[in-house]
Amino acid sequence: MEGRHTTPKHTAAPSGRTGMRAATAQPRRTAETPTQRQTAPERPARVREAQTIYRPDDERAERKERLAPRPEKKKRPSAAGMILRDILLVGIILVVFAFFHHVLPRITARNTVIAPKSTVVSATTPPPAETSGPAPVQQAVPENEEPPEETQEPLPEEVDLRTEWQKRFADKFTDEVIRTADSYSSPDVAVSISTYSGEYKGYYQTYYVADIYVANIENFRTRFANDQFVYYGAQDAVALSKSADAILAMNGDYCNNQRSGFLVRNGDVYYDDALTFDLCVLFHDGRVETYSPSEYDPQELLEAGPYQTWKFGPKLLDEDGKAMTSFNTTTEIIYEEAPRSGFGYYEPGHYCFVVADGRQNHARGFVLSEFAQLFEELGCTRAYNMDGGASSVLTFDGSTYNKPSGYRQLGDILLIAEISGVSREEEGTA
Amino acid sequence: MKRFLDFLPHLAACMAVALVVITILNGFNPLMAWLTSRTSRIFLFLFSTVVLASSITAIVRNSRR
Numbered sequence: 393m394e395g396r397h398t399t400p401k402h403t404a405a406p407s408g409r410t411g412m413r414a415a416t417a418q419p420r421r422t423a424e425t426p427t428q429r430q431t432a433p434e435r436p437a438r439v440r441e442a443q444t445i446y447r448p449d450d451e452r453a454e455r456k457e458r459l460a461p462r463p464e465k466k467k468r469p470s471a472a473g474m475i476l477r478d479i480l481l482v483g484i485i486l487v488v489f490a491f492f493h494h495v496l497p498r499i500t501a502r503n504t505v506i507a508p509k510s511t512v513v514s515a516t517t518p519p520p521a522e523t524s525g526p527a528p529v530q531q532a533v534p535e536n537e538e539p540p541e542e543t544q545e546p547l548p549e550e551v552d553l554r555t556e557w558q559k560r561f562a563d564k565f566t567d568e569v570i571r572t573a574d575s576y577s578s579p580d581v582a583v584s585i586s587t588y589s590g591e592y593k594g595y596y597q598t599y600y601v602a603d604i605y606v607a608n609i610e611n612f613r614t615r616f617a618n619d620q621f622v623y624y625g626a627q628d629a630v631a632l633s634k635s636a637d638a639i640l641a642m643n644g645d646y647c648n649n650q651r652s653g654f655l656v657r658n659g660d661v662y663y664d665d666a667l668t669f670d671l672c673v674l675f676h677d678g679r680v681e682t683y684s685p686s687e688y689d690p691q692e693l694l695e696a697g698p699y700q701t702w703k704f705g706p707k708l709l710d711e712d713g714k715a716m717t718s719f720n721t722t723t724e725i726i727y728e729e730a731p732r733s734g735f736g737y738y739e740p741g742h743y744c745f746v747v748a749d750g751r752q753n754h755a756r757g758f759v760l761s762e763f764a765q766l767f768e769e770l771g772c773t774r775a776y777n778m779d780g781g782a783s784s785v786l787t788f789d790g791s792t793y794n795k796p797s798g799y800r801q802l803g804d805i806l807l808i809a810e811i812s813g814v815s816r817e818e819e820g821t822a
Numbered sequence: 823m824k825r826f827l828d829f830l831p832h833l834a835a836c837m838a839v840a841l842v843v844i845t846i847l848n849g850f851n852p853l854m855a856w857l858t859s860r861t862s863r864i865f866l867f868l869f870s871t872v873v874l875a876s877s878i879t880a881i882v883r884n885s886r887r
Contacts, residue, residue, distance in 0.1 A: 725850060
């Protein structure tokens with residue numbers, strides 16, 4: 393009956409805390425005298441253990457412990473929650489990266505104008521007349537006295553003032569400005585645009601070939617957006633061509649999104665580092681060369697007198713004027729049908745701009761190998777790929793000539809214009 | 823500190839996914855300097871640091887076990 397005093401827990405749980413308590417209580421049992429041990433009747437082991445274990449203090453402590461608020465177990469997030477959290481983190485990382493990679497440089501560089509390092513002096517350009525020394529003193533002429541007639545030596549009739557290119561392409565230039573919907577000719581510039589729309593190599597294509605003849609290399613110019621070399625600077629294509637009084641203009645290589653490379657524009661050197669891309673150079677003498685990165689040395693090129701350079705690429709024709717089959721680019725875009733812009737060279741003074749529409753119903757667009765093939769068929773000896781996609785724009789006479797696949801502002805353009813800077817309005821009144 | 827150490831592998835995984843995305847974008851348009859810009863270089867350095875810290879933490883925990 394002594395077993396009634398014990399709680400069921402005590403009897404049922406010999407291990408753990410109660411077990412330990414039993415172990416600590418063991419010496420008390422050994423305090424009994426030997427006579428007691430002998431006279432006491434033999435009890436069952438279970439009852440004996442229960443008797444020794446029971447302590448009112450222990451019960452109170454245990455109750456207290458049971459009633460005490462247990463620390464809440466931490467809830468582990470579910471797998472789906474964890475994945476969602478990680479996806480969110482990936483998004484945050486990408487947004488932060490995009491901010492520092494794209495947005496912040498634009499904000500900080502918005503008003504940073506990059507000035508050219510130096511200017512390449514053409515070997516063919518005559519040196520300017522020396523202005524050092526005292527200025528010539530003009531003799532005072534009395535008011536009543538008529539100034540002596542200037543004796544001008546009559547020019548010999550044989551002297552031909554035309555440039556070499558004007559002579560070579562005499563049948564292309566005209567004495568007066570003649571302008572039609574798709575052509576322009578003057579004493580210095582001859583441009584005619586041909587539009588091809590139809591099946592090309594099994595696909596419906598539309599592309600525009602602007603055949604260009606210039607009398608001087610200065611008729612072939614480039615222009616940055618807003619006429620300043622600013623990082624990430626961009627301007628509407630038509631506004632840009634109008635601001636330059638361009639007869640014909642094509643998008644360039646968007647060189648102002650990079651802070652290195654080999655960049656010369658209108659004879660001004662901005663960067664003279666080596667590139668990993670193919671380079672296209674228009675020299676002051678009208679030649680065009682395309683180079684792989686291993687084929688040129690920046691210093692040697694500078695000495696050769698570059699007038700314009702482009703660093704988009706890749707080059708489309710080899711040294712024999714044959715279409716390249718493999719291109720120096722890692723981008724997958726070359727395998728896609730896309731709107732394309734390219735610059736072709738026949739001989740000094742004779743060039744072409746080719747713009748192909750794409751990603752539209754009237755034009756599929758060209759893969760790069762097809763585009764290279766097109767330049768070979770046109771008979772170019774050198775050809776170079778420019779920025780494409782929505783950037784592919786050809787403007788003529790102050791309006792867009794092709795059908796771009798989207799609207800994108802341009803960082804720079806290649807343009808053909810009169811050297812004299814005669815505006816269209818002045819021409820019209822002439 | 824324990825929380826941070828638990829979070830490290832997640833951070834490393836997320837940065838790795840972001841790097842994969844950036845690499846794919848670079849394939850489409852390398853001229854945008856997705857992998858060669860100063861920001862990219864800093865990102866790669868941070869990623870390497872996080873992976874290193876995460877690896878060391880994992881190694882220490884495994885050895886304690």
